[in-house]
Amino acid sequence: MTVRLTPELEARLEELAESTGRSKSYYARQAIEEFLDDRADYLLALSVLEKQEPTLSSAELRRELGI
Secondary structure, three states, X not given: OOOOOOHXXXXXXXXXXXXXXXXXXXXXXXXXXXXXXXXXXXXXXXXXXXXXXXXXXXXXHXXXXXX
């Protein structure tokens, strides 16, 4: 896989890698993993909302749980 970065983003990534002793690949993997996790959570939440089932606010849930 090849990823093309803007010169500015490449410089930021290089600086981060050098200052932490980690590789640029490490941070690219971390960023992709975090994006995929966030995207999966978003799509799951969207599917729940589309079902239009009753929901509770956090305040209502705390009240129901007595906390």
